[in-house]
Structure formats: structure tokens, C-alpha cells
Amino acid sequence: MPLTPADVHNVQFKKPSIGKRGYDEDEVDAFLDKVEAELTRLIELHNDAGGTAGPGIAAAPAQPSAVDAADAPTHAARLLTIAQETADKLTTEAQDRSEQLLAEAQAKADTLVTEAQAKADTTDAETQAKVQATLGDLDQQRAKLERTIAELREYEKEYRTRLKAWIHEQLGELDAVGTREQASNGEDADEAGALADADVSAANGGVTAR
Numbered sequence: 455m456p457l458t459p460a461d462v463h464n465v466q467f468k469k470p471s472i473g474k475r476g477y478d479e480d481e482v483d484a485f486l487d488k489v490e491a492e493l494t495r496l497i498e499l500h501n502d503a504g505g506t507a508g509p510g511i512a513a514a515p516a517q518p519s520a521v522d523a524a525d526a527p528t529h530a531a532r533l534l535t536i537a538q539e540t541a542d543k544l545t546t547e548a549q550d551r552s553e554q555l556l557a558e559a560q561a562k563a564d565t566l567v568t569e570a571q572a573k574a575d576t577t578d579a580e581t582q583a584k585v586q587a588t589l590g591d592l593d594q595q596r597a598k599l600e601r602t603i604a605e606l607r608e609y610e611k612e613y614r615t616r617l618k619a620w621i622h623e624q625l626g627e628l629d630a631v632g633t634r635e636q637a638s639n640g641e642d643a644d645e646a647g648a649l650a651d652a653d654v655s656a657a658n659g660g661v662t663a664r
Contacts, residue, residue, distance in 0.1 A: 488536055 488540075492532070492536070
């Protein structure tokens, strides 16, 4: 099918799928405008030279042209150069954009890793601080218990000493009471014996007088 400037003007490209790279629509349209203009000019030059359209190129209506037909190859070469430059530019821009996106993604990943590491370090520090605080509380409680135990042991020692002294005191008093009772009983016995002897003596004296 012959290619005409109208075909170039009306051509439409499908937009790339989401996530796939594509060329900038404005730059593609600008490039097609240049192709359309150059193609129209080449056809006009060819028609002015009295020739027919080549294979695949439809003849355009004859219009006056100030460009000589001999310049057609030069314009064709220029058209190819423009096309190549535009393609190279689009490729370079696409590559630059790809590298930029890759660099941004890498930077974002590095930032996320750094933030995650910082958060982990902060969490570790907080956990360590809590552990140290708990250990400090336990040490204080242990010291308090040790003081209480020492006080109880001292109290027990003192209580035992006092109890022992009290027991000895009570035993001493019991011994003293027993001694006093024995002495009292002895005195009573002596007195009773003396009285008995006196009675006997008196009785014997009465018998002698008779």
C-alpha cells in the first residue's frame, strides 16, 4: 500500500502498558511532523522533475517548488539523519530515565535499610535500658532483704542471750528459795528437839521429889 503524507499525519501508536517504558508522545508527534513535511517535499520535487512516485510512495498533487530535483537525495539524506538523531535522542533519554529511576529506587532502598537499622538500634537500646533498670531494682531489693535478714539474726542472737540470762536468774531464785526452806525446816526441828528435852527433864525432876 502506498505511503502518503496523510498516512504519516494520521498514524497513531498504541500507548505502552502500565509499567512498561515508552517514548514521549509530544516528541513522537514532532518527529512525525518533520517526516510528513520532508516526505511531502520529496514527492513534490519528484513530481516537478516529471517522474512518478516510487514504490510505496503515492504521488502528491503537483505544486510549485523552489528546490531543484537534484537536491532530492540531499533532502532524503537529511530526513534519514533527522530520523536517526531523533531515535538516538529518544533512546538516550529513555536510558537516562531508566538509570534515574534505578538510582532513585536504590537510594530509596538504602534509606529504608538505614531507617530500619536505626529503628532496630533504637529498639535494642531501649530494651537494654529496661533490662538495666530491672536489674538495678532487683539489686536494691536484694540489698534490702539482706539487711532485713541481718537485723533478724541480730535480734535472734540478742533474744537468745536475754532468754538464757532470765532462765539462769529464775533457776537461781528457785535454788535460793529451796535453801531458805531447808534452813527454816532445820531450825524448826532443832527447836522442837529442845522443847522435847525440856519436857523430859521437867518430868524426871517431878518424879525425884516424890
